[in-house]
Amino acid sequence: MKISVVKNILEANDRIAQENRAIFDENGLMVFNLMSSPGAGKTSLLEKTIDALKNEVRISVIEGDIQSSQDAERIAQKDVPVVQINTGGACHLDANMIRDTFDKFNFQDLDLMVVENVGNLVCPAEFKVGEDFKVMILSLPEGEDKPSKYPLMFHESSVLLINKIDLLPYLGCDIELMKSRALKINPDLNVFEISCKTGEGLEEWYAWLKKQLKAKR
Amino acid sequence: MKISVVKNILEANDRIAQENRAIFDENGLMVFNLMSSPGAGKTSLLEKTIDALKNEVRISVIEGDIQSSQDAERIAQKDVPVVQINTGGACHLDANMIRDTFDKFNFQDLDLMVVENVGNLVCPAEFKVGEDFKVMILSLPEGEDKPSKYPLMFHESSVLLINKIDLLPYLGCDIELMKSRALKINPDLNVFEISCKTGEGLEEWYAWLKKQLKAKR
Numbered sequence: 001m002k003i004s005v006v007k008n009i010l011e012a013n014d015r016i017a018q019e020n021r022a023i024f025d026e027n028g029l030m031v032f033n034l035m036s037s038p039g040a041g042k043t044s045l046l047e048k049t050i051d052a053l054k055n056e057v058r059i060s061v062i063e064g065d066i067q068s069s070q071d072a073e074r075i076a077q078k079d080v081p082v083v084q085i086n087t088g089g090a091c092h093l094d095a096n097m098i099r100d101t102f103d104k105f106n107f108q109d110l111d112l113m114v115v116e117n118v119g120n121l122v123c124p125a126e127f128k129v130g131e132d133f134k135v136m137i138l139s140l141p142e143g144e145d146k147p148s149k150y151p152l153m154f155h156e157s158s159v160l161l162i163n164k165i166d167l168l169p170y171l172g173c174d175i176e177l178m179k180s181r182a183l184k185i186n187p188d189l190n191v192f193e194i195s196c197k198t199g200e201g202l203e204e205w206y207a208w209l210k211k212q213l214k215a216k217r
Numbered sequence: 218m219k220i221s222v223v224k225n226i227l228e229a230n231d232r233i234a235q236e237n238r239a240i241f242d243e244n245g246l247m248v249f250n251l252m253s254s255p256g257a258g259k260t261s262l263l264e265k266t267i268d269a270l271k272n273e274v275r276i277s278v279i280e281g282d283i284q285s286s287q288d289a290e291r292i293a294q295k296d297v298p299v300v301q302i303n304t305g306g307a308c309h310l311d312a313n314m315i316r317d318t319f320d321k322f323n324f325q326d327l328d329l330m331v332v333e334n335v336g337n338l339v340c341p342a343e344f345k346v347g348e349d350f351k352v353m354i355l356s357l358p359e360g361e362d363k364p365s366k367y368p369l370m371f372h373e374s375s376v377l378l379i380n381k382i383d384l385l386p387y388l389g390c391d392i393e394l395m396k397s398r399a400l401k402i403n404p405d406l407n408v409f410e411i412s413c414k415t416g417e418g419l420e421e422w423y424a425w426l427k428k429q430l431k432a433k434r
Contacts, residue, residue: 037255038338038367039359066339068365089369091308091339119366121255122283122308122337141358141381142256148285149336150255152306164358170387172414197389 016095020130027107036137038119044196092123125153133158144178233312237347244324253354255336261413309340342370350375361395383412
């Protein structure tokens, strides 16, 4: 009984996500869903990515947080369209919340929309929002045991960004083990080792993202 | 409608949590619920705490993970009773899951039970399990903006352990701001700055914990 209720919620969500996706596709808009634990570096990645690409790519952002608008304020400083969703307690974004933002954007003037999910390595992976693909960040201080403990997000994502690699000398973390465990769960993951602080590794991520945008157009 | 369903689930959980708590109290067993983001250091804190206290305190552990038994295996090496709960997808432990472990323990031979929750800064704070109090860890790399973005866990916890302070020289993190933001949400928080890696600050945490155990007996 409990399981069937959950299944109905997920099915209803998937249906709305498909409708969102159809609208994004009609407008030639590429969307990715950005997920991670709290503090892994989602907003920092967005700031860097906007700085690097905004002369060639028209970017917009949806910020998901339980409460506060700190992340939207950070993104607004980059002078790109941004909408803050406050979930009021919910630990993930769903397709309906995304649809409720549509009147705030002019899709035809955009190439890329990033949905920054609530910081949570569990539930966001279960709820599609209409995205083309999912991108997850795992930061080095979280440890190399995370792929086997939180497998769904690794399974569902197309990209794994391993962030904060500048901290490697100060951590007892085995980055190769982290990568091999993630790839064991999802061999199709595109893995990039990055530092949003130093900029290391970000060029490869930008190049990959631009390639996807070109393929979508 | 949706809200009333959630309320019923929480009420049913609270009732079972009260029953659990009554059983713990009858047996003079102190229980705390340990919560944090993934990778903030819950299991490392437990390893250190067991090493420091196990000659004077009879400790047991319930490990909560979506899947895998890596944490229980780490704790089992410390030669204390440990039970692993696999939630199979659920992002938090609830009171019923805890009750299902009772036949695995002999409560009269124990002074302290620690329930290590699923790594998640959101949902675990909503579900009581029968604990005397909640302890949360926030690790320095997660950043000083977390209290205002994930307020419920700070509000519900009695103790905030700020972990990984050995990384302070390498992070652009303001630990005083982190503390003041947490205390603004919950002025009663007992805050300890610790490093499970270097051992810094842990003596104060052990002393506090022993004081609570003495008061409970």
